Structure formats: C-alpha cells, structure tokens
Amino acid sequence: MNAWTLVYEGFDPAGEGLREALCTLGNGRFATRGATPDGRPRTPGTYLAGCYDRLDSVVAGRTVTNEDIVNLPDWLPLTFATPGSGWFRPEDADLLRYRHELNLRHGVLTRELRWRDGAGRVTHVRQRRLVSMADCALAALETTFTAENWSGPMRVCCTLEGRVTNCGVARYRDLRGDHLTGHETGADDGLAWLTATTRNAHVMVALATRTDGDAPAARPTLGGDHITSDHVLDLAEGEPARLTKIVALTSSRDPAGHDPRSSALRHVRRAPRFDELLARHASAWECLWRRARLDVDGPELSQLVHLYVFHLLQTLSPHTADLDAGVPARGLHGEAYRGHVFWDELFVEPWLNLRFPEISLGLLRYRWRRLPEARDAAAEAGYEGAMFPWQSGSDGREETQTLHLNPASGRWLPDNSHRQRHVGLAIAYNVWHHYLATGSMPPWCAELMLDIARFFASLAELRDGRYEIRGVMGPDEYHDGYPGSDEPGLANNAYTNIMTVWLMTRARETAVLAPHLAPPAAELALWDDVSRRMRVDFHQGVISQFTGYGDLLELDWDRYRGVRRLDRALEADGDDVNRYQASKQADTLMLCYLLGDEELTGILERLGYTPDPGLISRTISYYLRRTSHGSTLSAVVHAWILARRSRERSWDFFIEALTGDVSDVQGGTTAEGIHLGAMGGTLDLLQSCYLGLELERGGRLRLDPLVPDRLGLVCMPLRYHGRQIFVDADHREARINGTVRRTYTRGEVIMTGTGDFGRRIIHHRERLGLTREQVADKADMSPGYVKYLEENADTPDTGALYRLADALQTTVEDLLGGGQDRPPGRGPAMAHPTLEALDRDECL
Structure with a gap:
C-alpha cells in the first residue's frame, strides 16, 4: 500500500457513487466529482463554493422553498469508439483491466483501462485529470490512447454538457433541481464555450474549453444547452496518441466577474499545455503539504490521514480565504444537505488555525458578512444581538427546510432543527480560538462575539433565581420536543446553557480587547449575572441533557443497538424517539470535548453547584450507553473524551472516525458528499487531543501528549502566533524541533508568542x-x-x-x-x- 495513493481496482457500478465522492478533485473555489467521463452509472457534479440558488417545490400538498448549491455544467464528458463500434461505455465493455488511482500528494486522478472491442482490437486508455490548485479557474483531462494489436482511426467525442440538474440525493428527488436556465453555446477561434444562469440568484457561469493533442482541429457542433466536438486520432500499433481537454470555469461571483464568458475564454486561451499545467498544479500542492503535513507510522493510517487532509484542503484552500464562502458540511463533493453551512466549522477550524489561519479567518468573515441578517433574525424573534441560522447558504437567512423526508417510512415530517441555536456558540468558540492561535482579534471578530453574546443573554430568562433557556434543541437532534407536546423545543439543554456561560465570560474579555466596542456597564453586569446563575439540571448523579431527560423511557437497546438513525426507525414503527433516553450523537458530552474536565468543573462551581470528583466520568458513561452514533461526528467526540480515560475505546472510536467515509459507515451517505466536519475533527484529534496541545491566554502553547501506542510517531508543523514550530511525539516523549532539540515534560509551556x-x-x-x-x-x-x-x-x-x-x-x-x-x-x-x-x- 502506498500512503499517498487511493486505488480502486475493477469496475463496480454499485460502488461508483462512493468512489466518485472520494475521488473528487477541487481547489477550494470549485470541485468536480470523480465521475467517469463516459458511460453509466455516473453522478457528475461540479460545484462552485458559495454558488446557491433557490427553487419552490410542492411537497405533501405544501409549497416549500429550498436553496441548493448548484450543480454546474459538466465539463468532463469524453468518449471514444474504434472503427465500426459504438461509443465506449464501461458498463457494456469487455474490460481486460480497469483501475482508478488518486494521487493525494499532487491532486491527480488517473484512470487506466484495457478494452477489447467486438472485433478483438485491444486498446489501452490512460486518463489523467486535475482541478488546478495553481490557477483556480482551470481544470484539465488528458487522454492517451495506445492501440495494442491494431492500427486505424479512433473517434473521440468531447462535450460541454449543460443538461444537468441537482439529482445526486435520492431523497431530494421530489424537489425541483433544475437550477440552470438561459444556456448559450458558441465557438471562438478554436475554443468552445457554454454559459448558463441560475434561475433565481441570477449567477452566470461560463465554461470554455480548448482541445490540444494529436488530432486535427474539429468544428464544434452547437446545441442549445450543450456543445460537442468530434475528433479523429490516427493510431499506429504500439504508439501512444494524446488528446487533452483544458477547461476554464468562471462566474459572475468572481471579482470583476461582469463578463464570465470573456473571462473563461481568456483563461483557457492563456492556459499552458497539460504537462506545464500539471507541474504548476503539483508545485502548488507541494507548498500546501509543507504546511499541512501530518505524519503517522504505517502506510494504512498514513493513507487515511493524507486522504482527510487532501479533501479538507480541496474544500477549504488558500483560495477559499478570498471568497465569500463558509464550511459546507459535505464539502464540495455532493449535494447532501444542499451544500449548506451548519456548525461543522467547530470541528474544522481548530485544525486550520494552527496550519492555515488565513483560511479560518476567511471562514469567520463569511459569518461576519451575514451579521446584519442574523441581527434581523434575532429582532424578528424578539431578541437582541445576532441569531445565526442552523443552516446557512447564500445570504445568511435560515435555510433549514420546514419538512424532511424519512426514507424509512416514506413520510414527510416537520423539521424543527432550526431551533439549534447553539450554532451561534460554535461561531463564538471559533472566534475565540482563532484569537488564541494567532493573537489576533480584528474588530469585526469582536463584533461577532459581542453580538452573539447579546443574543444568548436575551434568550436566557430569569425564573426562580436561575436563568433558563427554553424552546431550543441541542446537538443530539433526536429530541426536538417533549413527548405528547405540541410545542417544539426543549428547556435547559445542558450544552446550550453551559456554553452560554462560557460565552458570557469570553465576551467580557473580548470587550476589554476591543474597548471601542465595549458594551455599557449594565450589559456587562447582565452577562456576569447570567454567567453565575444559569440553570443546569442533574439526575441520577449525572448532568441532565435537558430538563426532564431523566423522566424519559429507557430504549430497548437489545433491539435497536446498531441502528444509527433511531429517529427514522422508530418513526417508521409508529413510535417517537422523543420518548426515550437515546441520543444521535454527543450532546452533553460535547462539553467535555470543547471545555475539558477542568473548565467544565470550574463553570459548574461558578454557577454555585458542587460537582463531586466522579460527576464527569459518570456523565460520560451514562450517555455513552445511550448513544446510537447516528452522525459521523460522534466517533470524533467520543474518541477525544475517552483519550485519557479508556485508551482502547478511544482508539476504536478514532479508527471509526478515520475510516468513516472510506468504509461509508453511515450506509450510503458518503456517495452524496464527504463528511467534512468529521474529517477536520479527526485531524484535530491527532493534532490537539493525542498531542495534548492547549492554547492559553498570554500567547502560551502547552503540550501534554498521550499518543496511543499503535499510532507510533506523530510529526507535524504548526503555525502559532505567526511562528513555525515542528512537533514530534510518540507514546514515550515529545520534542519541539527548532534551533534547539530537547524533550519536554508533560504540561510544560513549550512556546510563548509575542502579541x-x-x-x-x-x-x-x-x-x-x-x-x-x-x-x-x-x-x-x-x-x-x-x-x-x-x-x-x-x-x-x-x-x-x-x-x-x-x-x-x-x-x-x-x-x-x-x-x-x-x-x-x-x-x-x-x-x-x-x-x-x-x-x-x-x-x-
């Protein structure tokens, strides 16, 4: 096994969706799924970061509006035919060899096949594909043909295909997906182009293509919504012949994007030939890997770690820092969750902060640009400050659907997940931790922090001497209300309440850092009061997930253990998951993940509670037995919180997190898009949890490593307060590599940063x-x-x-x-x- 390549041998129609997602190529601006250029089944998809469109659909007798990331015209189609045969399709072909290889170091997808036609002619075909990390408008597909036992003409058909829709997720197919309209095609000085516009957002996208290689120039055939060109290669036995398709993708979202067609034509006209394009692209990836390197022992673990870094950087690259784009939960790899931005940045940005802080700052800027919308949402709901949406897209309004389909029952059900107000807490947490990693608190970041604090302070209501937060949902997502109640939402979700206390204290510190934004004394006093009198419930010696959680029924886990989506299974059985003590993923235990035992205990004591030494351990054991792990994030969180309690169980969860997308642990969901939050969280688990990296006030970086024995040596560069450091650690010792090489004891401050x-x-x-x-x-x-x-x-x-x-x-x-x-x-x-x-x- 090679630690830098992901290989798929053979043609497996049933597994094509998963392979397409994991072989996606991107550069942080746009990405293209690893669909084959020919044949079926294929679910092609090219997605531009931040390019959304809104459509109305009629579902269960109601008109619902959904905003999707738009599937753009398909630049890949290329097929071929030997004399007297039809166009090549892998599902019908006599394949002697078929292999895909994804080069993770340089971002190149290679397909190799040997194919025998009906006349016995054997042809070797090698295709190399890239989406340029060096020039983020360009992509290319190189095809090399070698006739092994024959000579003669090979016909090749290249297409820019505008007849695409959003149809990559089966459960969305009752919803409209025809986002593109107004197609135009044309040819200009040997170049072909296609433009289309999104129906409601009116974003124009343009594709232009240039064909290089050993075939004579061909005159394109124009269709209204597609354009094709037919080429003929004169093959000689044993002699390779090449045809390369260079493509530029531009849009009206680009800077100076008033004329995407002209821009695309200029890009593709100036683009170098494939070999130079590849060299520049590979060099750009080498630069990224120097900062992103995360080495572990063993090729199998290394391959998976490299795969996660690769897909994270394809979605969120230095190019992303200059865009108005957030963290799509499923990457730019598919249409699941409609490309929306949830809270996954909470798991992704900590890794970026210590590698690419400019990217994480750009992601925070995406939230800041939507601060006016969040303020309006809070005001409309009767609150102060900024209320950020659970699902965000183009402009920051709430994009959570009002109905969702349960595939297990076929029924459309109300969706109350917009009540996950804790997304604002995730944004605030990221602002603060970017500050700890960089020493930088731009005024607009402070503005975000303070307005989020204002919202949660107004959300908290004083009752009987304690502040309460009602009508919300926690990260669990199974519980959206009380059994038999028509009123959605829960009271005093522990995660929301305790993180609100954390926010109140950090917001007061932020006010000191940004005195020109400092709130009035009365508001600061309110924040202090909320941070000292918030309500937290307990039952059976553990922290209650919400008020009344301990009164719920126990689930028959012998019957349902292993069922990851209990909510769907129970609803299909005519039952309701709200009746049971069962969680989809970590909820209360997210407090241990974000705060750690010491800070969590300190907050409880600040609130006037007296947690005994065993409270947190009991709470972890209690909820671990009652979690179905219906989210890929669950394994990440549980691996983290068990790292210093049960190393074997932590390792098991770590392996589940590291293999979650490759093994498609959620049963078919990876084909619809990778799980970006789980990928980022797994990388941060290696970087911060197992190495025990702790960012402290005063520019101090602390190291307290506990590397699992089976992980071996972990090596990585980090960027802290603008300075580069190198960390090596195994289960015995840790070293900081710089001008001086020495071993550090656990818990020692290894670096201080000048602010x-x-x-x-x-x-x-x-x-x-x-x-x-x-x-x-x-x-x-x-x-x-x-x-x-x-x-x-x-x-x-x-x-x-x-x-x-x-x-x-x-x-x-x-x-x-x-x-x-x-x-x-x-x-x-x-x-x-x-x-x-x-x-x-x-x-x-």
Whole structure:
C-alpha cells in the first residue's frame, strides 16, 4: 500500500457513487466529482463554493422553498469508439483491466483501462485529470490512447454538457433541481464555450474549453444547452496518441466577474499545455503539504490521514480565504444537505488555525458578512444581538427546510432543527480560538462575539433565581420536543446553557480587547449575572441533557443497538424517539470535548453547584450507553473524551472516525458528499487531543501528549502566533524541533508568542532609539516588565498603559491597535511565572 495513493481496482457500478465522492478533485473555489467521463452509472457534479440558488417545490400538498448549491455544467464528458463500434461505455465493455488511482500528494486522478472491442482490437486508455490548485479557474483531462494489436482511426467525442440538474440525493428527488436556465453555446477561434444562469440568484457561469493533442482541429457542433466536438486520432500499433481537454470555469461571483464568458475564454486561451499545467498544479500542492503535513507510522493510517487532509484542503484552500464562502458540511463533493453551512466549522477550524489561519479567518468573515441578517433574525424573534441560522447558504437567512423526508417510512415530517441555536456558540468558540492561535482579534471578530453574546443573554430568562433557556434543541437532534407536546423545543439543554456561560465570560474579555466596542456597564453586569446563575439540571448523579431527560423511557437497546438513525426507525414503527433516553450523537458530552474536565468543573462551581470528583466520568458513561452514533461526528467526540480515560475505546472510536467515509459507515451517505466536519475533527484529534496541545491566554502553547501506542510517531508543523514550530511525539516523549532539540515534560509551556501589543512597543522604542531600560525609566516600571510585555501577548493595566504610551511618544489607541485590523494584546499581564520576582508595584 502506498500512503499517498487511493486505488480502486475493477469496475463496480454499485460502488461508483462512493468512489466518485472520494475521488473528487477541487481547489477550494470549485470541485468536480470523480465521475467517469463516459458511460453509466455516473453522478457528475461540479460545484462552485458559495454558488446557491433557490427553487419552490410542492411537497405533501405544501409549497416549500429550498436553496441548493448548484450543480454546474459538466465539463468532463469524453468518449471514444474504434472503427465500426459504438461509443465506449464501461458498463457494456469487455474490460481486460480497469483501475482508478488518486494521487493525494499532487491532486491527480488517473484512470487506466484495457478494452477489447467486438472485433478483438485491444486498446489501452490512460486518463489523467486535475482541478488546478495553481490557477483556480482551470481544470484539465488528458487522454492517451495506445492501440495494442491494431492500427486505424479512433473517434473521440468531447462535450460541454449543460443538461444537468441537482439529482445526486435520492431523497431530494421530489424537489425541483433544475437550477440552470438561459444556456448559450458558441465557438471562438478554436475554443468552445457554454454559459448558463441560475434561475433565481441570477449567477452566470461560463465554461470554455480548448482541445490540444494529436488530432486535427474539429468544428464544434452547437446545441442549445450543450456543445460537442468530434475528433479523429490516427493510431499506429504500439504508439501512444494524446488528446487533452483544458477547461476554464468562471462566474459572475468572481471579482470583476461582469463578463464570465470573456473571462473563461481568456483563461483557457492563456492556459499552458497539460504537462506545464500539471507541474504548476503539483508545485502548488507541494507548498500546501509543507504546511499541512501530518505524519503517522504505517502506510494504512498514513493513507487515511493524507486522504482527510487532501479533501479538507480541496474544500477549504488558500483560495477559499478570498471568497465569500463558509464550511459546507459535505464539502464540495455532493449535494447532501444542499451544500449548506451548519456548525461543522467547530470541528474544522481548530485544525486550520494552527496550519492555515488565513483560511479560518476567511471562514469567520463569511459569518461576519451575514451579521446584519442574523441581527434581523434575532429582532424578528424578539431578541437582541445576532441569531445565526442552523443552516446557512447564500445570504445568511435560515435555510433549514420546514419538512424532511424519512426514507424509512416514506413520510414527510416537520423539521424543527432550526431551533439549534447553539450554532451561534460554535461561531463564538471559533472566534475565540482563532484569537488564541494567532493573537489576533480584528474588530469585526469582536463584533461577532459581542453580538452573539447579546443574543444568548436575551434568550436566557430569569425564573426562580436561575436563568433558563427554553424552546431550543441541542446537538443530539433526536429530541426536538417533549413527548405528547405540541410545542417544539426543549428547556435547559445542558450544552446550550453551559456554553452560554462560557460565552458570557469570553465576551467580557473580548470587550476589554476591543474597548471601542465595549458594551455599557449594565450589559456587562447582565452577562456576569447570567454567567453565575444559569440553570443546569442533574439526575441520577449525572448532568441532565435537558430538563426532564431523566423522566424519559429507557430504549430497548437489545433491539435497536446498531441502528444509527433511531429517529427514522422508530418513526417508521409508529413510535417517537422523543420518548426515550437515546441520543444521535454527543450532546452533553460535547462539553467535555470543547471545555475539558477542568473548565467544565470550574463553570459548574461558578454557577454555585458542587460537582463531586466522579460527576464527569459518570456523565460520560451514562450517555455513552445511550448513544446510537447516528452522525459521523460522534466517533470524533467520543474518541477525544475517552483519550485519557479508556485508551482502547478511544482508539476504536478514532479508527471509526478515520475510516468513516472510506468504509461509508453511515450506509450510503458518503456517495452524496464527504463528511467534512468529521474529517477536520479527526485531524484535530491527532493534532490537539493525542498531542495534548492547549492554547492559553498570554500567547502560551502547552503540550501534554498521550499518543496511543499503535499510532507510533506523530510529526507535524504548526503555525502559532505567526511562528513555525515542528512537533514530534510518540507514546514515550515529545520534542519541539527548532534551533534547539530537547524533550519536554508533560504540561510544560513549550512556546510563548509575542502579541501585536508587544510588537508595537518594540516598533516605537526602536523608532525613538530607546533601550528597554530607558523606556522603563520614563514609564516608571521595571525593565523586566517592559521585556515581558515585548516578548509576550499580554497588556498592562490602564495606568501603566498610559505611562507607556507617554514614554513612547504615542497614544494608548495606537498601542492598542488604533481600532483597525490590528488587534491589541491579551489582557492584564500579571499572572505569568516570569514576573514572580517583581513586586506588583513595579508593574503598575
């Protein structure tokens, strides 16, 4: 087995959907599924990040509106025929060999086949395909023919196919999928082109193609919604002949995208030939891998890790950072969930923060651009701040469908999942952790954090001395209400309530970092009060998932164990999952995943509860027995929380998470699109959980490794506060590789980062030609404290801040970033060990 290639041997019609999804090629701007260029079955799909369209459909007698990521015209079709035979189709062909190979290092999909026609002529065909990471508008398909026992003409038909719809998910086929209209085709100076426009969003897309190779130029045949060109290759026995299809895809969403057709034609006209295009593309991938490298022992594990990194970067690449696009739950690999953005960024961005922080910042910007819509949604619902939707698409409105189909019963049922308000908590968590990883809190990120805090503070209602949050759903998704109640939603979901407490405390800290956005004192006082008096329920010595959870029935797990979608199975049986203590995925246990035992215990104590030492362990055991793992995210979370409790069980969940899409653990769903959140979460499990990486205030990175024995040596580069470090760890020791190589003890701070505040002190000191001692004397503080402020990411208190600004002949506003996209430091710098030798008066 090669750790850098994914291989499929033979033609398997039943498995084509899964292979197509896992062989998708993309560059963060657009992606094309690994469908064959010819034959059936095939589910072609080309998807442009952020390109959505809305259609009305009549379902169960009701008109419903759905917004989908749009399946764009198919640039792949290419088929061929020997003299006297029909067009090649793999399902009908006499195949002597058939193989797909996905090169993960360089992003190239190769198909090789040997085919014998009815006359006994054997032809070897090799196709190489790429979606360029170097030029994000380009893609290419190279086909090489070798006649093994014959000579003569080979006919080749190339097509740009506009007759496509969104039909990749069976349960959506009662809904309209004809998003494209207004097709036009044409030919221009040897180039062919096709344009189409989405029906309601009015996004124009354009494809232009150039054919290179050993065949004479062919005149295209224009159809209204497709364009074909027929070529003839004169094959000589044993001599390879090539035909290459270079394609450019542009749209009116592009910068300066007022004329996509002209732009596509320019791109394809200027594109190099295939070999140079491939070289540039491979070089771009090599650059990505230098930052994304995550090495583990053994080719099988390595292959799966590389596959996950590969698909993550195909969906979210440096190109994505410049787009207005979020984290689609199923990647750009299929049409499941309609390409919508849920909360999967919660699992993806932590890995990106320490590798490609510019990408994660771009993803946060997607949320910020939709802040006005979130504010309007909150106001319309009677709340303050910003209420983000559970499903987001083009403009940030709630895209959750009102009805969903249960494939097990064939019935359309109400969908209450829009009540998962916790998506806002995920956004806030990502803002904060991007700040911890980079030392950067742009004002617009602070604005996001504060407005989300305002919403949850207004959502909380004071009852009998405790704040309660009612009418919501947690991450579990099975429970959307109480048994027999007509009122949807639950009261006091523990995950929502406790993460709201976490948010209130972080929002108050954010207000210090962004003083020009600081809320009024009364609002800060309210946040503090909510953070101290939130209600949390308990039963049987564990944290209750929501009020009344302990009163629900126990499920007959002997009957239903192994059924991942209990909600569908029970509904098909005439029952209701709301009646039972059963979870689709981690809900309460998400608190252990995001906060860890220590912080979770601290929050409970802050709320006035007295958690005993066994509370969290009992809670984990309790819900683990009652979870069906109906989401691929479930294995990630449980592997994480068991890593320091049950290494064997953690390993089992880790392997399930790592093989989830390759083995299609959810039973056919991967064919509709990869599970991007599970992929990102699995990578972060390796990076942060098993290595014990902890990002702390003050620019400190802590290491507490507990690498599973069977994982062997884990090696990776990380980018922390703008500095590159290299980590090697196994189950015995961990090393930080830089100018000095040494072994670190568990829990030791391995790195501190200089924040922007410290860099600004250095800038002004050097501008004035002052030493640290001179600055310290002018500012009436110790030289040691000035040195600390320069080398770390903290800020002093207000009095010292003003004296420091005077000493450096600048303003406090300038030292704190001037209200621009230059964030301040990390708060009061008093609790660091390097200051223990200083008197407090020396730092004030």
